[in-house]
Amino acid sequence: MKLQEHQAASLHTITAYGETWIAVNNQTTEGSLLVMPEGMLQAWRPRQWQDIAAEDFQLMIEAKPDLVILGTGAQQRFLHPRLASQIATRGIGLECMATPAACRTYNILMAEGRKVLAALLPMDA
Numbered sequence: 001m002k003l004q005e006h007q008a009a010s011l012h013t014i015t016a017y018g019e020t021w022i023a024v025n026n027q028t029t030e031g032s033l034l035v036m037p038e039g040m041l042q043a044w045r046p047r048q049w050q051d052i053a054a055e056d057f058q059l060m061i062e063a064k065p066d067l068v069i070l071g072t073g074a075q076q077r078f079l080h081p082r083l084a085s086q087i088a089t090r091g092i093g094l095e096c097m098a099t100p101a102a103c104r105t106y107n108i109l110m111a112e113g114r115k116v117l118a119a120l121l122p123m124d125a
Helices: 054-063 080-086 099-111
Strands: 014-017 021-024 027-030 031-034 041-043 066-070 093-097 116-121
Touching: 014 066, 014 099, 014 116, 021 031, 041 066, 054 080, 080 093, 093 099, 099 116
Parallel strands: 066 093, 066 116
Antiparallel strands: 014 021, 021 027, 031 041, 031 116
């Protein structure tokens, strides 16, 4: 699905997504992705929901966002409290939602100037 683009090209804007990919500033990346408005834009290790492990949150913790939006694939899922605590105990907010909603929410918060990080699994996760 293509998303509307309203931000300066210097910010990482999610412009589209499909079953196996996510596009940021019209550049497609296959698989999972970590993205912040400025700076971080890189592949993320887990490919499937069940692959997420505690160590997968280390880059997010180091980036020190105010909020992590976890895109969980085609349907909304919630992290086990043990995994969610990896983020929450450091004062970072965490929201889990289906990847399409996560993409839209990330773009809205980015446009508001929030320090947000999206950790996105592809739709087929």
